[in-house]
Amino acid sequence: MTDLPGTMFAVVQTHDGFSGTATGPGIDNASEWLAPAELPLPEPGPGQVLIRLRMASVNPSDLHFIKGEYGQPRVKGAPAGFEGCGDVVAIGSGAEALKGQRVAFVASGSGAWAEYVVTQAQMCIPLRPDISDENGAAQIVNPMTAMAMVDIARSEGDAFVVSAATSQLGKLMCSLGRDLGLKPIALVRRAETVDALRELGADEVLVTNDPDLPEKFAAISKTLKPRVFLDAVSDQLSEQIFAAMPNKARWVSYGKLSAEQPRLTQMGQLIFMGKRIEGFWLTQWMMSTPPADQIRVVAEVQARFADGRWKTDVSTHLPLRDVVSGLAEALKKTDGKVMITP
Ligand SMILES: NC(=O)c1ccc[n+]([C@@H]2O[C@H](COP(=O)([O-])OP(=O)(O)OC[C@H]3O[C@@H](n4cnc5c(N)ncnc54)[C@H](OP(=O)(O)O)[C@@H]3O)[C@@H](O)[C@H]2O)c1
Known part of the structure; x- marks a missing residue:
């Protein structure tokens, strides 16, 4: 030295x-x-x-x-x-x-x-x-999280919901989802970002302050049947979205961008519809995922950045x-x- x-x-x-x-x-x-x-x-x-x-x-x-x-x-x-x-x-x-x-x-x-x-x-x-x-x-925190969480979504079906979709991680997940043939349903706060999110890969984009959001989401949920909600906001609106999702839906809270503490209004859905609420933390994923799988994920992450699919x-x-x-x-x-x- x-x-x-x-x-x-x-x-x-x-x-x-x-x-x-x-x-x-x-x-x-x-x-x-x-x-x-x-x-x-x-x-x-x-x-x-x-x-x-x-x-x-x-x-x-x-x-x-x-x-x-x-x-x-x-x-x-x-x-x-x-x-x-x-x-x-x-x-x-x-x-x-x-x-x-x-x-x-x-x-x-x-x-x-x-x-x-x-x-x-x-x-x-x-x-x-x-x-x-x-x-x-x-290169590590958001891309590895995107790979791990889209994997969770893929294990449950074609469509999944992403909140705070204009975040770096939200954008990575929308484009990865599209590349894998999945249907990301993006939630954004700013209406002016809708077109950019669609271009990135979102199949549907909903604006969180749209007064018709509950009806619009209910209709999309009925058609696309998203079973996983990858949620970085974790507020009362998140709870409403989860409540409008179909049987066996999983609410995966991985961020707390909102300071609001949500109230659970549909506890019966956990019992009678097999719905689940859980968390995701990359640190836990790294401790529980075999090194060979992590090496594969790292290589895929670098390849996506090197060829411009991600930035x-x-x-x-x-x-x-x-x-x-x-x-x-x-x-x-x-x-x-x-x-x-x-
Ligand atoms: N659990 C894990 O292992 C893990 C790993 C990585 C990241 N994360 C989490 O993933 C989330 C996104 O991270 P990032 O680095 O991609 O973020 P980022 O690029 O810094 O973007 C965050 C975006 O979230 C939106 N936002 C902020 N406050 C909000 C609120 N109250 N309600 C709705 N949207 C809000 C803003 O977008 P607009 O201004 O466009 O609305 C902001 O630009 C964070 O919560 C982070 O902690 C978790």
């Missing part, structure tokens, strides 16, 4: 543990949860690598996390951020295969919103040269040193990811 600096710039968390709140991923002022810091350069331990950051993506999970509302506790003073891409500049024992490689990574040792990141070698995917840094920085829409490039002051404003832009650059 002789040619590396002794310290690095990072954006660190200012709170520990969980907050006990459930306010959703929206933020007005990042300085409530984050601060700039100069930290000693982290060292990779056995099985770990040190990565010089090229780009980190801002996902809703990062925002839930810094607010103390995610599935793992915050660590005060540790860099924030889960996902990005960069160059492996130092390795611990057992990680020799990654030496010098450009990799996509999920940060496990220290966070991604820093000039340097330590993570496990298993949390890195070497990137093909034809994958851009923008696609590389969003990451980027709204803004935000310099790392401007994250605390500029993140809230940068997140106001719709239709794309905020990408942090060192």
